Amino acid sequence: MKIGFIGCGNMGSAMIGGILKNGVFEKNEIIVSNLTEEGSRRSREKLGVVTTLDNCEVVKNANIVILAVKPQFYEEVIGEIKSFLTPQHMIVGIAPGKTLAWLEEKCEQPLKVVRLMPNTPAQVGAGMTGACVNDRVTEEDLDQILAITNSFGRTEVVPERLMDAVSAVSGCSPAYVFMFIEAMADAAVAQGMPRKQAYQFAAQAVLGSAKLLLETGMHPGELKDMVCSPAGTTIEGVRILEKNGFRSAVFEALQGAADKGKKM
Ligand SMILES: NC(=O)C1=CN([C@@H]2O[C@H](COP(=O)(O)OP(=O)(O)OC[C@H]3O[C@@H](n4cnc5c(N)ncnc54)[C@H](OP(=O)(O)O)[C@@H]3O)[C@@H](O)[C@H]2O)C=CC1
Numbered sequence: 001m002k003i004g005f006i007g008c009g010n011m012g013s014a015m016i017g018g019i020l021k022n023g024v025f026e027k028n029e030i031i032v033s034n035l036t037e038e039g040s041r042r043s044r045e046k047l048g049v050v051t052t053l054d055n056c057e058v059v060k061n062a063n064i065v066i067l068a069v070k071p072q073f074y075e076e077v078i079g080e081i082k083s084f085l086t087p088q089h090m091i092v093g094i095a096p097g098k099t100l101a102w103l104e105e106k107c108e109q110p111l112k113v114v115r116l117m118p119n120t121p122a123q124v125g126a127g128m129t130g131a132c133v134n135d136r137v138t139e140e141d142l143d144q145i146l147a148i149t150n151s152f153g154r155t156e157v158v159p160e161r162l163m164d165a166v167s168a169v170s171g172c173s174p175a176y177v178f179m180f181i182e183a184m185a186d187a188a189v190a191q192g193m194p195r196k197q198a199y200q201f202a203a204q205a206v207l208g209s210a211k212l213l214l215e216t217g218m219h220p221g222e223l224k225d226m227v228c229s230p231a232g233t234t235i236e237g238v239r240i241l242e243k244n245g246f247r248s249a250v251f252e253a254l255q256g257a258a259d260k261g262k263k264m
């Protein structure tokens with residue numbers, strides 16, 4: 001085995017899905033641990049990887065170890081596995097607030113440490129991951145990490161001080177985007193559109209807008225202005241969004257998410 005996941009829920013399985021689809025590792029090179037027998041069976045059936053209920057088995061059988069449990073369980077899990085870690089291991093945290101220094105300290109030995117902040121669109125190969133590494137991670141190690149993260153979307157290597165911002169703007173933001181889509185679809189339903197069709201229209205509008213911005217590199221304000229005809233329908237909606245503090249609400253939400261990450 002080459003890569004191991006401690007925990008294989010939403011994020012772990014999304015990451016493994018991309019890794020397998022792009023042939024970064026074969027099924028028999030991936031070992032995952034779950035907390036429950038039910039989770040273990042789900043990992044086996046859904047992904048076909050090697051499974052265990054013993055977190056130490058992951059460390060004994062893989063040199064890249066991804067901690068894909070909720071942040072609250074990081075300390076307990078590291079306590080369990082630390083005596084099996086060696087300088088050859090690369091330990092990868094994906095939780096908000098768990099800094100490189102915190103991970104190094106809890107592992108109690110000099111190790112290659114990586115911090116990633118992926119997001120759930122990784123499930124469909126459209127993830128966005130922020131990455132930073134400690135000074136023991138070589139160029140070759142980083143290339144290996146990027147091959148992994150690029151298998152489920154795009155990656156940006158950032159200074160660690162930006163990881164809370166990454167967590168807010170791409171780790172958490174899919175939740176806010178889904179709330180936005182749901183609200184738009186509710187409004188379309190109120191106008192008489194069948195719900196399934198409303199999700200299609202709202203989601204494709206968000207997907208297309210994101211694609212337009214990424215592919216043209218244009219300023220989002222300019223793209224917004226392209227939609228707003230003088231005395232038209234869109235600018236009326238813009239007025240109402242501004243009146244209701246739409247931008248400020250988004251700003252505050254991301255600020256709150258980033259601040260929460262700093263405290264974790
Ligand atoms: N969800 C998201 O959008 C994002 C999440 N993250 C981070 O990813 C990490 C995982 O989150 P997510 O995938 O959403 O969480 P899930 O709840 O979906 O999955 C957690 C997994 O951890 C397993 N688990 C729990 N306790 C243990 C333990 N002691 N030993 C081994 N396995 C254990 C569970 O096992 P079982 O299957 O048996 O229940 C489950 O497979 C978190 O740190 C989160 O902050 C980062 C970016 C985005």
Ligand SMILES: O=C(O)[C@@H]1CCC=N1
Binds near residue numbers: 095
């Ligand atoms: O809130 C969470 O649990 C995760 C971390 C980053 C995005 N979502």
